Amino acid sequence: MVRLLVILLLAAPVCGAQQARTNPFHGSAEHIDAGRATFRIYCSPCHGIRAEGGNGPDLTRGVYEAGDSDANLFDVISNGVPGSAMSAFGGRMNENSIWRIVAYLRSVTQNEPPVVAGDAARGRRIYEGKGGCSGCHRIAGKGGRLGPDLSRAGRTLSLARLRESVIAPNESIASGFDTVTVMTTAGGTIQGRQINIDNFSAQLMDSQEQIHSYLREEVRSIESAPRSLMPSYADALSAPELDDLLAYLVSLRGN
Amino acid sequence: MKAHMKSGVIVTLVLLAATLSFAADVTNETLLKAQGDSESWLMYGRNYSGWRYSELDEINTSTVKRLAPAWIFQTGVSGRFQTTPLVKDGVMYLTGHGNHAWALDLLTGRELWHYSKQPEKDVQGCCGQPNRGFGILGDTLFKVNFGGTLVALDAKTGDTLWETTVAEYKQGYSATAAPLIVKNLVLVGIAGAEFGTRDFLDAYDATTGKRVWRFWTVPGPGEPGNETWGGDSWKRGGGSTWITGTYDPDLNLIYWGTGNPGPDMNGDVRPGDNLYTCSVVALDADTGELKWHFQFTPHDVHDWDAVADPVLLDLSIKGEKRKVLMQANRNGYFYALDRASGEFLLAKAYTEITWADGIDSKGRPILIPGKDPTEEGNVACPGLGGGHNWHPTAYSPQTGLYYFDSTDGCQIYYMTTQGHIEGQWYQGSTVGRITDQPSKGSIVAVDPATGETKWRYEMVSTPSSGLLATAGGLLFGGDSQGYVTGFDARTGKVLWKFQAGGTVAAAPIAYRFRGKQYIAVAAGGTLLTFSLPDRD
Numbered sequence: 001m002v003r004l005l006v007i008l009l010l011a012a013p014v015c016g017a018q019q020a021r022t023n024p025f026h027g028s029a030e031h032i033d034a035g036r037a038t039f040r041i042y043c044s045p046c047h048g049i050r051a052e053g054g055n056g057p058d059l060t061r062g063v064y065e066a067g068d069s070d071a072n073l074f075d076v077i078s079n080g081v082p083g084s085a086m087s088a089f090g091g092r093m094n095e096n097s098i099w100r101i102v103a104y105l106r107s108v109t110q111n112e113p114p115v116v117a118g119d120a121a122r123g124r125r126i127y128e129g130k131g132g133c134s135g136c137h138r139i140a141g142k143g144g145r146l147g148p149d150l151s152r153a154g155r156t157l158s159l160a161r162l163r164e165s166v167i168a169p170n171e172s173i174a175s176g177f178d179t180v181t182v183m184t185t186a187g188g189t190i191q192g193r194q195i196n197i198d199n200f201s202a203q204l205m206d207s208q209e210q211i212h213s214y215l216r217e218e219v220r221s222i223e224s225a226p227r228s229l230m231p232s233y234a235d236a237l238s239a240p241e242l243d244d245l246l247a248y249l250v251s252l253r254g255n
Numbered sequence: 256m257k258a259h260m261k262s263g264v265i266v267t268l269v270l271l272a273a274t275l276s277f278a279a280d281v282t283n284e285t286l287l288k289a290q291g292d293s294e295s296w297l298m299y300g301r302n303y304s305g306w307r308y309s310e311l312d313e314i315n316t317s318t319v320k321r322l323a324p325a326w327i328f329q330t331g332v333s334g335r336f337q338t339t340p341l342v343k344d345g346v347m348y349l350t351g352h353g354n355h356a357w358a359l360d361l362l363t364g365r366e367l368w369h370y371s372k373q374p375e376k377d378v379q380g381c382c383g384q385p386n387r388g389f390g391i392l393g394d395t396l397f398k399v400n401f402g403g404t405l406v407a408l409d410a411k412t413g414d415t416l417w418e419t420t421v422a423e424y425k426q427g428y429s430a431t432a433a434p435l436i437v438k439n440l441v442l443v444g445i446a447g448a449e450f451g452t453r454d455f456l457d458a459y460d461a462t463t464g465k466r467v468w469r470f471w472t473v474p475g476p477g478e479p480g481n482e483t484w485g486g487d488s489w490k491r492g493g494g495s496t497w498i499t500g501t502y503d504p505d506l507n508l509i510y511w512g513t514g515n516p517g518p519d520m521n522g523d524v525r526p527g528d529n530l531y532t533c534s535v536v537a538l539d540a541d542t543g544e545l546k547w548h549f550q551f552t553p554h555d556v557h558d559w560d561a562v563a564d565p566v567l568l569d570l571s572i573k574g575e576k577r578k579v580l581m582q583a584n585r586n587g588y589f590y591a592l593d594r595a596s597g598e599f600l601l602a603k604a605y606t607e608i609t610w611a612d613g614i615d616s617k618g619r620p621i622l623i624p625g626k627d628p629t630e631e632g633n634v635a636c637p638g639l640g641g642g643h644n645w646h647p648t649a650y651s652p653q654t655g656l657y658y659f660d661s662t663d664g665c666q667i668y669y670m671t672t673q674g675h676i677e678g679q680w681y682q683g684s685t686v687g688r689i690t691d692q693p694s695k696g697s698i699v700a701v702d703p704a705t706g707e708t709k710w711r712y713e714m715v716s717t718p719s720s721g722l723l724a725t726a727g728g729l730l731f732g733g734d735s736q737g738y739v740t741g742f743d744a745r746t747g748k749v750l751w752k753f754q755a756g757g758t759v760a761a762a763p764i765a766y767r768f769r770g771k772q773y774i775a776v777a778a779g780g781t782l783l784t785f786s787l788p789d790r791d
Contacts, residue, residue: 033672033674034674034679038679041680049687091384092380094379095377096679097379097679178693198716198734198737199715199734199736200738224715226693
């Protein structure tokens with residue numbers, strides 16, 4: 001009896017808290033505007049000025065990895081996502097500001113899955129075969145390490161961003177994937193994906209996935225550029241092949 | 256027995272005298288002579304002119320290559336240090352992120368006391384919860400807490416003597432600047448312009464904590480300057496005072512830089528010049544009365560605060576001896592003003608500028624049309640952070656050069672129509688990176704008499720730290736990749752570096768302890784000290 005009473009007492013405030021976790025600003029134009037302004041300040045550097053994705057996921061699709069309710073979104077913004085680039089904003093803005101961002105995100109949600117004309121199965125064959133994508137990219141622990149891991153590409157990148165990445169990879173470089181070029185004193189050139197660069201040294205991964213470290217004082221030059229090591233596939237794939245590849249990439253949900 | 260007691264009394268008195276002599280109080284006279292006290296660092300800018308120059312030369316261009324860590328203090332507190340430590344009588348006093356502060360033994364680096372106060376759960380701020388240091392008077396330390404209070408601590412114990420509210424954090428205010436002690440006043444700046452606050456500079460009685468005067472950086476109705484604000488936009492006008500100012504005791508004037516108008520990027524809702532934002536104001540030290548002002552960026556829409564160090568020196572400009580105030584402004588221009596009158600003397604660009612085609616003879620920028628932020632985004636240079644932002648600068652009377660850092664490049668500025676909700680972000684939008692332009696920066700050495708850049712050290716990323724000049728012909732700084740660096744102050748050549756393992760966001764200081772010169776700087780959440788190892 002005592003145990004039952006304790007359980008009931010413990011359960012009561014939990015139920016109350018859950019009831020309070022609805023967005024008090026849902027649908028309010030004034031608060032959506034405020035949320036949009038806050039989103040632009042805090043979130044747009046990763047998620048894009050219109051929430052359509054950048055280095056961070058496209059947030060207009062209405063499908064989120066941590067859950068799709070307003071409370072789920074609130075928790076992700078508050079606490080971040082461990083193991084990802086999404087940091088906790090709970091200490092940087094108050095609860096009302098977070099709820100306003102959630103209200104804004106709901107106002108731009110399209111709820112329509114991206115329309116991809118291609119076939120994902122054919123796209124996978126292109127990815128692993130003609131495209132040679134797996135030589136540099138990793139999916140579920142298999143593949144190369146030179147390019148970004150694509151295991152969750154369908155969740156984190158919009159269709160437009162995926163298309164751009166395939167046909168014009170220099171347009172928007174994923175964070176941490178700039179190219180470093182080192183000219184040695186012997187006249188050789190080493191190029192690779194930038195791991196670190198500072199005023200005195202650089203560390204990079206070359207196409208063989210070897211990691212190199214150079215001191216500026218020991219080489220002729222070290223240069224970093226916001227340029228991708230990935231070639232453009234604009235001419236290498238036909239339009240239907242590109243659609244197939246995109247359909248495969250969109251299907252990658254991290255499952 | 257009596258004789259023994261008498262001798263005991265004598266011994267006690269001698270010990271007391273030695274202790275008192277060792278722990279002498281900081282007086283106004285001490286502060287006025289702070290520049291010559293090699294064993295101390297007593298205020299944010301080292302002296303009232305804000306030079307950040309140490310007369311110590313044991314560590315110099317010849318010996319600096321031997322510079323090595325002496326001791327390291329790890330706070331265990333996350334967040335980047337932005338503090339300028341104070342040093343007095345064998346103790347270092349430093350403030351940290353999120354309302355922490357410490358006193359450290361100079362001999363060993365061991366903690367003597369630790370002050371902390373949990374920040375309010377719902378306090379906001381634009382850029383983390385940094386703190387930039389203490390002020391000291393008598394044996395009392397003064398610091399702000401992030402939620403908008405000024406606290407006085409016993410320097411011996413860290414105990415709180417009093418705490419007074421400077422501003423209500425729920426309205427969007429926060430506090431980060433190191434207080435400036437002038438006479439018996441504690442001068443305290445405030446932040447909040449990104450939240451639609453109306454900002455000010457306050458002076459508090461150092462003994463009681465009671466406010467003596469307040470200067471509103473955005474004038475109210477009936478006050479001169481209010482006519483530069485359309486409608487009631489002055490109520491949300493910003494003008495933060497978030498970096499410590501300087502003081503000329505001969506003129507009895509305090510100089511303080513002010514921040515952007517609010518909302519930052521939407522100027523449509525605040526037509527007019529928006530005085531006294533993006534300005535330096537000269538105030539009577541006793542009353543806070545405005546003596547003159549100079550506005551660098553009228554009607555700013557790029558968040559180009561004018562809070563950078565207003566550094567004071569006397570020099571000849573265009574053949575005339577002048578009492579000068581100089582500032583490397585965030586808008587991309589270096590300025591020299593007459594600090595007695597506020598007269599504009601010269602301006603010179605130190606980084607790429609696309610928003611103005613120079614500065615006219617009165618000091619007003621000659622605007623290039625079409626550079627304001629838009630809903631879809633519009634490119635302007637420099638970017639939102641400047642140019643030179645808040646990072647502490649240094650002036651060396653030895654080289655005659657003024658040193659500061661600069662972010663070099665452009666950004667996309669967005670404008671958003673946004674209603675104001677008390678305590679909420681009111682920035683009117685944001686900035687975006689230009690994807691094919693890497694962020695980069697430099698350390699710049701300028702001749703203050705002409706504004707000419709004498710040397711520039713280019714960095715692979717945006718700068719992060721403050722600077723220190725020394726009589727050893729050196730300039731010390733740091734970067735966001737964790738290097739503490741020593742430069743030849745005359746040429747900009749790197750003579751020494753040390754990987755500290757965390758972003759250097761604070762300014763180095765120098766002091767002498769037991770006859771040896773030390774350099775101290777915070778990096779990440781760690782305080783490091785360096786000295787020359789003893790020779791065998």
